Amino acid sequence: MTSVLPTGTDDAATGGSDASDGKRVLLAAPRGYCAGVDRAVVTVEKALDLYGPPVYVRKQIVHNKHVVTTLEKRGAIFVDETEQVPEGATVIFSAHGVAPVVHDEAKALSLKTIDATCPLVTKVHREARRFAGDDFDILLIGHDGHEEVIGTAGEAPENIVLVESPDHVDTIEVRDPDRVVWLSQTTLSVDETMETVRRLRERFPKLQDPPSDDICYATQNRQLAVKQMAPDTDLMIVVGSRNSSNSVRLVEVALEHGARDGHLVDYADEIDESWLDGVTTVGVTSGASVPEVLVRDVLDFLAQRGYTDVASVTAAEESLLFALPTELRRDLKARGSDDSGQVRHDAGSLH
Numbered sequence: 001m002t003s004v005l006p007t008g009t010d011d012a013a014t015g016g017s018d019a020s021d022g023k024r025v026l027l028a029a030p031r032g033y034c035a036g037v038d039r040a041v042v043t044v045e046k047a048l049d050l051y052g053p054p055v056y057v058r059k060q061i062v063h064n065k066h067v068v069t070t071l072e073k074r075g076a077i078f079v080d081e082t083e084q085v086p087e088g089a090t091v092i093f094s095a096h097g098v099a100p101v102v103h104d105e106a107k108a109l110s111l112k113t114i115d116a117t118c119p120l121v122t123k124v125h126r127e128a129r130r131f132a133g134d135d136f137d138i139l140l141i142g143h144d145g146h147e148e149v150i151g152t153a154g155e156a157p158e159n160i161v162l163v164e165s166p167d168h169v170d171t172i173e174v175r176d177p178d179r180v181v182w183l184s185q186t187t188l189s190v191d192e193t194m195e196t197v198r199r200l201r202e203r204f205p206k207l208q209d210p211p212s213d214d215i216c217y218a219t220q221n222r223q224l225a226v227k228q229m230a231p232d233t234d235l236m237i238v239v240g241s242r243n244s245s246n247s248v249r250l251v252e253v254a255l256e257h258g259a260r261d262g263h264l265v266d267y268a269d270e271i272d273e274s275w276l277d278g279v280t281t282v283g284v285t286s287g288a289s290v291p292e293v294l295v296r297d298v299l300d301f302l303a304q305r306g307y308t309d310v311a312s313v314t315a316a317e318e319s320l321l322f323a324l325p326t327e328l329r330r331d332l333k334a335r336g337s338d339d340s341g342q343v344r345h346d347a348g349s350l351h
């Protein structure tokens with residue numbers, strides 16, 4: 001463990017401590033919102049304030065049920081395809097990114113677009129374009145059908161070969177084994193991805209690496225905290241939605257690194273009381289798209305069942321912030337907003 005810091009009552013909001021029966025909670029840090037999710041959610045909130053509802057959002061802005069439901073109540077309309085947006089309306093592209101063809105579709109419908117693609121996903125898009133321009137085959141490690149993979153693959157459809165797992169490596173085909181590079185989805189398991197790369201390099205010794213890590217800092221840090229907690233944990237509760245890749249990975253990482261049991265829940269009321277049978281130490285964390293209020297609800301649920309002793313396990317400090325999308329900043333400025341353009345982590349009702 002990098003550090004285990006007992007939290008004060010302010011931090012954990014669980015009231016007094018009664019550890020006489022040994023029940024305790026290990027609370028991961030960092031957890032919850034990453035800079036890309038924060039920026040995407042604030043983008044929708046500010047767009048609703050600025051333009052008034054409805055504001056259309058293509059796909060879920062981030063993969064979290066609570067976030068989507070809350071924004072829907074404020075007037076966001078989530079659609080699956082660009083063609084569902086009325087001509088001339090405003091549409092926001094989600095944090096997972098879109099293929100160039102989606103920009104073309106929006107243009108054809110005269111839509112006003114705000115691109116909330118996480119800058120770290122945009123970086124992978126740039127890498128895909130660059131290596132395709134150099135006529136490499138790009139071995140994209142990721143999950144078939146995930147929105148981010150669809151967006152990245154759309155940058156260079158002729159050059160992308162999807163690699164879904166270490167075992168998949170044996171069956172993929174490339175045009176020239178001497179001109180191959182690997183890229184990845186940003187939210188994968190670090191360990192499994194490294195195993196896939198190892199197998200790829202066995203088959204293609206001249207395999208090139210990406211210029212920098214594609215698995216983002218937030219995914220890596222959340223997995224690191226879980227790895228540190230897992231050996232001491234009887235039960236790991238990960239707050240997150242089933243379609244959230246990084247949240248699902250956290251449960252897998254916990255189980256691989258020694259947690260005796262692990263579950264993904266959207267809300268505290270999904271915790272099955274039987275999971276707590278014989279459990280002394282509960283680990284709690286949340287995916288990168290999860291508002292902290294949902295973690296607080298889980299801590300309250302556990303406190304009511306005697307788990308009042310809460311200690312933070314801190315694997316890394318995070319301070320990254322992203323500026324809001326250019327289009328939105330321009331309109332905010334035109335309306336005289338004094339917004340600095342940088343996302344604030346305490347902003348908005350979902351934080």
Ligand code: SF4
Nearest residue numbers: 034036037118186216
């Ligand atoms: S998980 Fe990583 S890539 Fe995805 S939005 Fe957050 S910072 Fe960006």
